[in-house]
Amino acid sequence: MKAPDQAPRKRQRLKELCVLGALLLAAMGLHQAHQTWRQAGQGETLRSLAQAGDVVLYTTSSCPYCRRARLWLNEHQVSWRECNVELSAACMATYQGQGAPGVPLVSVRGHWQLGFRAEDLIRVLQTTQP
Numbered sequence: 001m002k003a004p005d006q007a008p009r010k011r012q013r014l015k016e017l018c019v020l021g022a023l024l025l026a027a028m029g030l031h032q033a034h035q036t037w038r039q040a041g042q043g044e045t046l047r048s049l050a051q052a053g054d055v056v057l058y059t060t061s062s063c064p065y066c067r068r069a070r071l072w073l074n075e076h077q078v079s080w081r082e083c084n085v086e087l088s089a090a091c092m093a094t095y096q097g098q099g100a101p102g103v104p105l106v107s108v109r110g111h112w113q114l115g116f117r118a119e120d121l122i123r124v125l126q127t128t129q130p
Helices: 007-049 064-075 089-098 118-127
Strands: 055-059 081-084 105-108 111-114
Touching (some): 055 064, 055 089
Antiparallel strands (some): 055 105, 105 111
């Protein structure tokens, strides 16, 4: 008895894998496009709500999350102020007074949050008076 030819089956599997890969790439592209669109909307909202002094970002010079927050706020032209706890004793005192375990620590109109999440800043700015 002769073994059946495996070539057609292998070609079919290869086709299926290529289609699956293309679908995966398309899904990743759509996800990235949605994230970009969502962040642009958040940036516009924050820019319209935040006034000078509303958003204070407590940072360190080497924190990668602080760097991302700085870049995001600047990219979206949001009004904010940085308080580097390594460079300012006053910033360090305020930071330590909050008992936070790390940075970035964000003060939004006196409401504190650990970590930078644009949606949380928006929520606070929408629910508090300037």
